[in-house]
Amino acid sequence: xxxxxxxxxxxxxxxxxxxxxxxxxxxxxxxxxxxxxxxxxxxxxxxxxxxxxxxxxxxxxxxxxxxxxxxxxxxxxxxxxxxxxxxxxxxxxxxxxxxxxxxxxxxxxxxxxxxxxxxxxxxxxxxxxxxxxxxxxxxxxxxxxxxxxxxxxxxxxxxxxxxxxxxxxxxxxxxxxxxxxxxxxxxxxxxxxxxxxxxxxxxxxxxxxxxxxxxxxxxxxxxxxxxxxxxxxxxxxxxxxxxxxxxxxxxxxxxxxxxxxxxxxxxxxxxxxxxxxxxxxxxxxxxxxxxxxxxxxxxxxxxxxxxxxxxxxxxxxxxxxxxxxxxxxxxxxxxxxxxxxxxxxxxxxxxxxxxxxxxxxxxxxxxxxxxxxxxxxxxxxxxxxxxxxxxxxxxxxxxxxxxxxxxxxxxxxxxxxxxxxxxx
Amino acid sequence: xxxxxxxxxxxxxxxxxxxxxxxxxxxxxxxxxxxxxxxxxxxxxxxxxxxxxxxxxxxxxxxxxxxxxxxxxxxxxxxxxxxxxxxxxxxxxxxxxxxxxxxxxxxxxxxxxxxxxxxxxxxxxxxxxxxxxxxxxxxxxxxxxxxxxxxxxxxxxxxxxxxxxxxxxxxxxxxxxxxxxxxxxxxxxxxxxxxxxxxxxxxxxxxxxxxxxxxxxxxxxxxx
Numbered sequence: 001x002x003x004x005x006x007x008x009x010x011x012x013x014x015x016x017x018x019x020x021x022x023x024x025x026x027x028x029x030x031x032x033x034x035x036x037x038x039x040x041x042x043x044x045x046x047x048x049x050x051x052x053x054x055x056x057x058x059x060x061x062x063x064x065x066x067x068x069x070x071x072x073x074x075x076x077x078x079x080x081x082x083x084x085x086x087x088x089x090x091x092x093x094x095x096x097x098x099x100x101x102x103x104x105x106x107x108x109x110x111x112x113x114x115x116x117x118x119x120x121x122x123x124x125x126x127x128x129x130x131x132x133x134x135x136x137x138x139x140x141x142x143x144x145x146x147x148x149x150x151x152x153x154x155x156x157x158x159x160x161x162x163x164x165x166x167x168x169x170x171x172x173x174x175x176x177x178x179x180x181x182x183x184x185x186x187x188x189x190x191x192x193x194x195x196x197x198x199x200x201x202x203x204x205x206x207x208x209x210x211x212x213x214x215x216x217x218x219x220x221x222x223x224x225x226x227x228x229x230x231x232x233x234x235x236x237x238x239x240x241x242x243x244x245x246x247x248x249x250x251x252x253x254x255x256x257x258x259x260x261x262x263x264x265x266x267x268x269x270x271x272x273x274x275x276x277x278x279x280x281x282x283x284x285x286x287x288x289x290x291x292x293x294x295x296x297x298x299x300x301x302x303x304x305x306x307x308x309x310x311x312x313x314x315x316x317x318x319x320x321x322x323x324x325x326x327x328x329x330x331x332x333x334x335x336x337x338x339x340x341x342x343x344x345x346x347x348x349x350x351x352x353x354x355x356x357x358x359x360x361x362x363x364x365x366x367x368x369x370x371x372x373x374x375x376x377x378x379x380x381x382x383x384x385x386x387x388x389x390x391x392x393x394x395x396x397x398x399x400x401x402x403x404x405x406x407x408x409x410x411x412x413x414x415x416x417x418x419x420x421x422x423x424x
Numbered sequence: 425x426x427x428x429x430x431x432x433x434x435x436x437x438x439x440x441x442x443x444x445x446x447x448x449x450x451x452x453x454x455x456x457x458x459x460x461x462x463x464x465x466x467x468x469x470x471x472x473x474x475x476x477x478x479x480x481x482x483x484x485x486x487x488x489x490x491x492x493x494x495x496x497x498x499x500x501x502x503x504x505x506x507x508x509x510x511x512x513x514x515x516x517x518x519x520x521x522x523x524x525x526x527x528x529x530x531x532x533x534x535x536x537x538x539x540x541x542x543x544x545x546x547x548x549x550x551x552x553x554x555x556x557x558x559x560x561x562x563x564x565x566x567x568x569x570x571x572x573x574x575x576x577x578x579x580x581x582x583x584x585x586x587x588x589x590x591x592x593x594x595x596x597x598x599x600x601x602x603x604x605x606x607x608x609x610x611x612x613x614x615x616x617x618x619x620x621x622x623x624x625x626x627x628x629x630x631x632x633x634x635x636x637x638x639x640x641x642x643x644x645x646x647x648x
Contacts, residue, residue: 173574
């Protein structure tokens with residue numbers, strides 16, 4: 001198309017700027033939620049949290065962010081039906097990025113609870129349904145995604161409920177919780193290592209290594225994941241060894257030393273959480289970008305072109321920059337408010353949420369990390385592990401859906417017609 | 425900023441229950457010095473102790489009100505909301521009773537007859553001991569939540585409740601002994617004074633009884 005020959009460069013640069021802006025927003029807002037539980041339970045300091053988040057958000061985005069990116073890029077809109085009008089897809093994705101980014105900015109300033117995932121999905125559905133036509137939206141896929149927003153907090157709640165119950169049974173409700181904690185906690189560490197490496201190898205790496213042609217069989221991947229899990233546990237055991245009992249503090253709280261052991265575990269689950277978050281939320285920023293680059297580069301709408309890995313890289317860097325420039329402030333605020341969560345339950349909530357999110361990432365479903373984490377914490381609460389939880393937050397979450405979806409959609413429609421008028 | 429995650433965590437009522445019970449225990453413990461002052465007839469000193477009893481009782485009252493206001497209906501807790509609210513009422517009643525005892529004795533400048541002085545002091549100390557044991561129980565709530573109400577921890581609490589009951593029972597025995605002794609000498613004193621003295625004996629016994637009720641409430645709170 002002549003349009004792409006003439007404006008291709010500008011369109012790609014615009015898309016990169018908007019995508020980076022969006023990734024910055026993810027880093028500035030959402031990462032704080034993912035890491036806030038670790039900071040609040042005082043298992044790690046704010047500095048450590050930022051360091052962990054930077055490394056593992058990036059790794060998650062780069063190594064396992066491919067599947068969700070593919071969904072955002074070409075799973076919501078029926079791209080196959082749009083071969084005649086590839087430029088509409090470009091305008092639309094540009095508007096979606098801009099709409100979601102601006103909406104997030106407005107909402108953050110006004111203090112409304114929003115989700116990045118919901119903003120971008122709402123924006124894409126909005127421009128496609130109104131700007132192009134409702135028949136171009138893959139409604140069955142949308143139903144899937146929306147259902148997952150209800151299911152993911154439930155699943156996370158069930159997992160963290162089971163995790164906390166296992167901790168109760170194996171460690172807390174025993175004669176010597178301290179010794180039992182040292183003995184059983186490496187198992188949970190193994191789970192963390194296994195989960196991350198399994199998802200990375202089975203689902204994520206296919207997008208990163210697609211150019212090199214390397215593929216891993218399921219069996220090989222599982223073996224390798226078990227090995228990495230064992231290595232993780234061994235590293236954990238090394239750090240656990242250094243934890244000594246503190247009889248002085250145990251006079252005030254019999255479980256003081258036990259919690260110190262769990263705090264080590266929480267460093268691992270914090271890494272897992274950051275990885276999971278990166279793998280799911282980077283797509284919100286780079287999915288539309290990937291769609292635009294794909295169309296402009298090839299001049300046509302195709303589902304098959306491989307996604308250049310530099311796009312995931314750009315998203316990962318954007319998240320890290322967002323975290324470094326603004327996200328750490330939000331993290332500090334949230335950490336101060338979550339003080340009721342001790343490491344023994346914080347880890348259960350984090351691991352429950354992280355495994356749910358990472359599995360969603362592997363199947364290419366964009367979910368909200370924050371809402372999943374809320375579900376996980378409620379799961380621990382159901383196991384009678386937390387003194388007081390405010391159930392009104394569930395209402396807030398529903399309200400945020402009701403506000404964010406139409407707002408993202410409305411703004412995207414507005415920008416879509418603007419770009420259409422501008423470029424023709 | 426309204427963030428769903430930071431909104432999620434409500435203020436724990438357990439810490440406040442513990443603070444309240446600790447105030448109540450301090451308030452009751454003042455009765456010991458108050459009685460010493462009253463027995464030696466040093467009413468200005470007794471009044472000073474009465475004042476600190478009243479001030480502690482007021483603080484406990486404020487904390488009770490604060491806790492009630494901080495328990496919105498939407499709060500999800502490992503214990504039932506109504507159990508917590510009843511527990512704070514039961515705790516508060518102990519402090520009210522301590523203030524009533526000191527107030528009545530101070531107002532009438534009541535003398536404790538020599539034959540029952542020793543036992544009377546023992547009874548007061550006994551009632552204070554029951555309150556202290558109740559405080560120990562309330563402090564156990566931390567560990568209960570920490571373990572997610574694990575069976576082992578619940579058993580531990582049950583044991584301490586038994587201890588509480590035993591301590592209260594020994595004050596009952598003491599109360600009966602005192603009444604018996606007083607009956608033998610009551611005719612030597614003014615009948616009105618004696619009537620009020622019986623009332624005080626009953627009220628001190630009642631103090632221990634109210635502290636024991638904390639254990640009962642805790643039992644229903646734990647068992648679910």
